[in-house]
Amino acid sequence: MEEPLLIERKDFIQLYRKLYGFLRREWTLEKTCLLKSIVSDSLRTQEGVFDKAALRDLIHRMKTAAITIDEIGLKQHTICAVLLFQPIQKEVYSLRETKKFFGNEVEGILRGLLKVNEFSDKKTAVESENYIRLLLSMAEDIRVVFIMIARHLALMREARNGQQAERLELSVMSAYLYAPLAHRLGLYSIKSELEDLSLKYTDRDMYDYIATKLNETKREREKYIEEFIHPVKERLDKTDLKYDIKGRTKSIYSINNKLKKQKIPFEDIYDLFAIRVILDAPLDEEKAQCWQVYSIITDMYQPNPKRLKDWLAIPKSNGYESLHITVMGPGSRWVEVQIRTRRMDEIAERGLAAHWKYKGIKGESTLDEWLSSLRESLENKDADIQEKLGDFKLDLYDEEIFVFTPKGDLFKLPKGATVLDFAFAIHSKLGASCVSGRVNGKNVPIKYVLKSGDQVAINTSSHQSPNQDWLSFVVTSKARTKIRQLLKEEAAKQVDIAKETFSRRMKNRKIDMDDSILMQLIKKLKYKTVTDFYADIAVDKLDINWVIDRYLELENKESEQRDFAANVSAENFVVRPGSVVEQAQDELVIDEHLTGIDYKLAKCCNPIFGDDIFGFVSSQGIKIHRTNCPNAHDLFSRFGYRVIKARWSGKTGSSNYATILRIIGNDQINIVSNLMSIISKEDGVQLRSISIDSNDGLFQGNITVMLANTSMLEQLMKKLKSVKGVKSVTRLN
Template identity: 30%
Template sequence: MIRQFELVEKVKAYNPNVDEELLNRAYVFSMKAHGSQIRESGDPYFSHPLEVAGILSDMKMDLATIITGLLHDTIEDTIATRDEIKTLFGEEIATLVDGVTKLTKIELQSDKTKQAENFRKLVLAMSNDIRVLLVKLADRLHNMRTLHFVKLEEKRRRIARETIEIYAPLSARLGIHHFKEELEDLAFKILNPDARESILARLRFLEKEGDQNLIQSIIQELSEVLEKNSLKAEISGRVKTPYSIWLKMQKKNVTFEQLADIMAFRVVVPELSDTYQALGIIHSAYSVIPGRFKDYISTPKPNGYQSIHTTVIGPKKQKIEIQIRTKQMHEIAEYGVAAHWQYKEGRTPEVQEYQWLRSLLEILEHASGPEEFLEHTKLEMFQDQVFCFTPAGDLIALPKGATSIDFAYAIHSEIGNHCVGAKINGRMVPLRTILNNGDQVEIITSKTQTPSPTWERFVITGKASANIRRFIRTQQRSQYINLGKSILTKAFQHEHLTYSEKDIEKVLNKFQSESMEDLFALIGEGRYTSYEIIRTVHPDYNLKYPPKSRDSITKVPEGTKDVLDTFISIRGLIPGMAVHFARCCHPLPGDKIVGIIVTGRGVTIHTYDCENLKNYAEEPERWIDVAWDTKEEQQQEMHTGRLSLVLFNQPGSLAAITTTISKNHGNIVNLKFTHRSENFVDIMIDIEVKNSEHLSIIMAALRACPLVSSVDRAKS
């Protein structure tokens, strides 16, 4: 395990101005946070974040990334919080650690979903700063190095499969070649140990049968060839990894012996012009294998990789692949986007963020084949998406700005139609809550719940909107039919006429209706009045009109069958569909009420003394007699009443009234300051109550409060 002073020295080697005190503080914080935690290997858990920081220092990352490596598991696995890390180490590091924590939570869900492509998009969409990905890759690399300590075979295979399908390709797309190769080989060792051992055995056999110093001999000869032509170069060589050999055998459907380029050699030269000079020298000295030449310098790979590749029959008559590049190209080839990270004191966050975002856009701009990560996909294509999980681990992709209701409908229409609440990451939230990447969302449903017309104001997915509209259309028609039939039958009864659907059916064509239900719906919607129907059915009858003013409205007797025989009950009519409660007077159960038919909207309920009723004084056909349903279950519903208060402008006034309302079982749903002076404050409050009596009790309690000057029901 790397020690504290060794880590500091590694970072100082490439960044002499590093803040040693901050790095040491992070080291101590992480060690104390993980305490006595033990890994499956038996090592102290702290050895893992320390090794991750060591891997990042090998990549010459900036101090914030190194510290993130030390702290990356503290929020997930210890009692440390983001706020604590922010206080001790600053916002930048807290954001990076939080980003890695979120990726880890998603990673734990990934085995439950087969939607690997969405998972990959999620990983990138969540990583506004590429350093989050680099820490996550370093974390995965060390975990893979110690994977053999995991006891459960299925768990080892799952992690290895996830690594080879997601993290190795991700490393390749970020251009971190040595990460890719090591991750692939470690995963290959778990997933197909027999094939790997077979290839290793053949490589050992070739080494034993041939020149044991073959690679060094080839390096020596290549160096001599280049030196004769006055070109200095650093040359290295290696045998390709077992996984890359096996992959080539599978793709080309050839045997091990038929592979042409098991060995690869790298020629690193000082200047760009030297690369093409080296190519000319090598091609002059050795026979070229046709079709095996690629110039990635003039046409770089999407991840910024530059090099010239050629395959020749080289020294010792061996078929070898030679890669020619400059030192800068070599650093980019080894460390990918990490090589672009140049630590500079005083660099502004704006420049830093732009640099990394630009790098990521460049990396993802092109894809050359279906096996490549995010084929033909650019970051912009999913920047406007969020990816969330169900409790079962299924991944749901939604547009940015989507709410819990959008999520519910994305799972199934019925779940959306019956959702009553949502939990995001285990906490109850309003249904209008906007979702973030990585959220785990649990939808709570009830068989009695139906979509609310208000939902359409904040959902953004087409599926949610379509389902809500469909339900509203269906329910509205049903509500309009019931309301229209009730209005028409009561009108006939009020006029002392016999209600006969047969007589009405004879005049349906005059009202552009094909059925009685169509006519009822049009009446309920306010397109026709009941009296227009009566006039048409009984043209010679002298109609009695409803009251022309509120003064003539009689007091509605309490809860008897006679009431509902005479008045139209609003029971079972969903507010916002066929029936609307007027916002000018906020009628409550217990108030004397009257209904006004509004064309296209159904019936609006007003209190009998509402000032706005004078607007309909000359339209008696719009007035209908309505009554509250007095059944017990209906009385349990909450309704909104509005109060107008004048308070003394003193500290504690607002607290006093809210406490009083709460103690009397009222629920404040809206509060507005309408006027303020030196001594008084005018407030409008909307309160959920059971009925007018309940509101009166609250008003009495408020009047008893010494900080309240006056209380009245709002009438405007």
Template identity: 35%
Template sequence: MKTLDKTNEKHIENILNKYKEHEDVINKAIDFIYQKHENQTRKSGEPYVSHPIAVASILSSIGMDYYSVVAGLLHDVVEDTDTTVDEIKREFGEQVASLVDGLTKIDKYKFSSKEQAKAENYRKMLFAMSKDVRVIVIKLADRLHNMRTLDYMPRHKQLEIAKETIDIYAPIAHRLGIWSIKKELEDLYLKYTHPEEYEKIKAFIQNISKESEVYLKKYFIPKIVEAINGFFKDKKPNYTIQYRQKHIYSIYQKIRRKNLKLEDLQDILGIRIIVEDVAECYTILGIVHSIFRPIPGSFDDYISLPKPNMYQSLHTAVEGPKKRVVEVQIRTYEMHERAEKGIAAHWAYKENSSTKDNSIFAWLRDVVNSIKTKNADELIEAVKEELFEDEVFVFTPKDDVIVLPKGATVLDFAYYIHTDIGNHCQRAIVNNKIVPLSYTLQSGDRVEIITNPSQSPKIEWLKIVTTKKAKTRIRLFLKAKEKELAVEEGQKTLLKLSEKLSVSFEDMVKKLTSHFDLNEQELFANVGFGKIPINRVIKLFSKEKEQKHIKDEGKEGSLKLENVSNVLFSVAKCCMPIPGDPVMGVISKNAGIVIHHEKCPNLQYAIRNIPQKVVKIDWKNQDKLYTTRVRVLASDRPGILSEVSSAFAKSNINIIEASTKTNNLNIANMDFKIQVKTIKDLNKSFDEIKSIKGVETVKRVFG
């Protein structure tokens, strides 16, 4: 026989009074949880059933349907007892079973890490709520009661649960418009994470509440009432005026954001005027502005432009008597009910009715479909972006309202509409004016995107967009494009190499795909990216056939180049090496192997950052001219440049360019770009130059 304490008894009484037509089912569920949770207790020492009963009571208080209330009572039985979802379905029906299943964690499965399990639990919850939004409403009630009883948890768990609450659950409550739960979750988060600030603000509110109430009653509200009654005369509307007070967390955010002290807050006072219809809202607004001076920039019309969570109201701030700022909200009774209870205020779920979600919650499915990560932190960030509270409302050319996070650009807008629109976005027209793609959207903007099939994403676009969706789509395109280019480059490289090795291209591809266990596209991409160095390919085929132009000399990782004029090889323009220099090759997408001098800074960078693309080279002299750079430092005097030039000529070296500068110490810095056949000729010229009177140094210039 179950025994009820006064708190549980009161909760159950309130629930049964509200759902009298379903009293039998609710009583059955209560008996069920007392049986299933028998001998289980919470951290506080209370019987465990106090928790599901409290959750059901919260759901009842915001007007959820009885299926949700029953699921709230049963939400832990599958996870914490031997109860199965099938048993719930037999006893309480398919709807309740589906809700309980969506609420049940998946910790019973094995995951590679705690982070993966955490991410999967979030994902399951989001997926369930995208099918039936009641799942998350029940979860919010569950989280609210857990936050109310967080005192009994260890400090590290308090912080962990509080952070999860502010990151995930409070924003979801906001997005669903359940203000009462959102406000309490945020305040409880602050209580456990910043207890000193919480108590300080709480005390401040308590101290000024009485004084504020006196001010509003004595100086402000009477003027409002007099003006309204005077305007309507005999046809007085049915209206209510309430005091409105900011909650603790919102005050904490404001003083931090604006670097204020509590005493500096001027808009702590507020009233709410609730009327019958929309027309009266605007009439009352005009009356308020006629008797009190409006504060510039403080007016927001959320009636004509509702928030995504369906919140509607007029917001304004005015200077009241004694120059005190008072915030005023004006809304209808229906809007007020919706503002406090969100989705539950106009619940569509009734017995035997469809359980299809309203289209306004299509964003839930977008969240689920866009989240692929197994990292819990990344998943949270993705969800937080989808649940943004700072929003802008813009219009399409067809007057559809699009909601984006504050700071979004027209390029974000394009990707929001469709990936193809974003990828081919060439320009944008906002309010009939052409704007750059980096234009930051403002609420009320009307946006038209002009596309061009030849346009495609650029890496610079990642600096323009702010939303995760746009960034992800751009990165995916760039990655695919990079691979496409690598495939093309890799195919060209192997085709040229097959010609030089006198090997059939088809045979080469067949052998390489088999050797590296790759398909053709993967092979070409790996060669294009330099993941399969050319010297590995050459060594592989050198075992089968003597090469005509490129052959393996048996040196580990070393290539002997016998014909540099071949398109597969080129000489680096940065360091201009010549045969006989100590050199290495760097595999390039467009130039095959690029030969660098070992002292070249660019080669040193490649060795540090892309060592897989660096190969050893054995480069023999060819009967041709090579270009390189030389610097000569000498004491300046008439004829010195002519003598150095003659020294080059004696060694059969052509001068292509020459420049000279003399510093304050009378040292001439002479730079030459020359053409030379052999390293022997170059060394001979150096000896000649060093013998010239006044020459201090002669050296090569690399990079």
């Protein structure tokens, strides 16, 4: 086996040649050599000793740079910024010198990367205000976002040799931030790879199962694709069109989603692939040629009109242009066909970055609009972190509709957007005073859900003001952010009035208010903030006189305790029985080092000692889930900021855990009693419940057992599988 340093040097040489060649396409030899010299200097310590850690970091950054070239399509300025990051960080080189020799663009990207690094290296970034600052830093220059996505993809690829805890953390970030970001920016290949790797690291069994099945059906799939494509090619060859046609298999992650949602076996999934036709067409003939291919294919195969998706007339906001049709292929199987030009395909693969090749770096206004909306949402100081992150997530995966003003101006909104969303999209003041709308000439309420092609006018009233109910039906982050802001402004006024009223009542009863006692009372009444306390007084949820009576009771109790403490000397103090509880050693460590924390084992996946696990902060406290829990991806992608690390301590569990086994087999004489016999003879295994059904010579059932760890479980399953007639033994959830 080669030494790690030798492998690293091989990687370095290969990447160096690639990047050097790329830079020399546009740069002078002098400029390229200067960059090489700066990077070389950063590989040595101040004492001049070669720094192995710096080489590893540089190789990682070079891999990031290679991804930005090959899979995103960024230019020399971005690659230069990625390579200069380490020298700038180690102060081998300065930002001022960067600006002088490499220009404003490189210096601007580096500033963004330094800001991002300041927050992203902190372990609590996803759980704190730092996360918001991280997102805002990324939003300053979109190339910083592309670099961060490329860096995360490089980390995910390298994580195959890392620790499970590291892979879980990266998978959570993939599901929660980077895959949605890649989707939003049109980087579909990167999005799919991040999702596939996340599944591989969190549920390896399911990943391997689907990969094996895809491999087994590859020959059959290729045969069907050829059967579908052959007559299409014959027709296309009779035209003057220049084209490529190929089949593309769905990602493992999307197949897994289909299996879970539809609850069907792999063999019942028919749309495992899509056919793609890519045309070499002049810019002014692109749409006409795409529709010509559409006409040829739908003449040959019956189309499904409900599945037609036209992103040629109005592209998606991430730049995606294509024509999608679903037709009935040979053997009565539905097949999706994607028709696009070479330019459109490049944008589909490389997202918004590819637009710069055609329109220049400032040419994508829809991206600027999205970033402005993102900043507005994240900079809202009145919203808490969960609200901000919820809005951020909302804007990432949206499907779009297109609606018009009475003058014919076009607005893109997420699917499910209402009249009120449309009003806020035009202007915040218009949204705040909106009372109804006119859609295609008919009056509709503000919660009316719009459809593509609707023409919308807004009716307003000076007496209208936002209410809490509005948040239940708006879907755009701009509307939600503004409504919350207006509601909080109104609530703040009410809170000030409540404070003043409470203070006046206390004075009327000749009571001097002690802030520390008031804070104790607020805590005792289970209020998280003082504002929440006064807000309930404002809406008469709390009676002021009742609160003052509770305050006086607490004040008297405090006074009695002070008097008692003054009269008891230290030598007479006795520890009461039960005041000190010896804590048993905890079997579970949360967030690297915390023990003794209350937690519950999630019932959706029943983790046991030895499983790969993570913690999830829910409203009922911390719940422990298996990393391959059916709900894991949903928790990662929607609530990544609530996921915390968790691991078992020690080598074997000292507690008993419940787990459910699903057993299927031939209904033979004594087979159930044989199974029971094996369970009863296993040391440390207790049978808790059994449920068996028999039908047409087959039996299937669930057996719940109590045991200490995964090793005992694997041993038990192995023995149960060896019983004659048993076809399969699997662990449920």
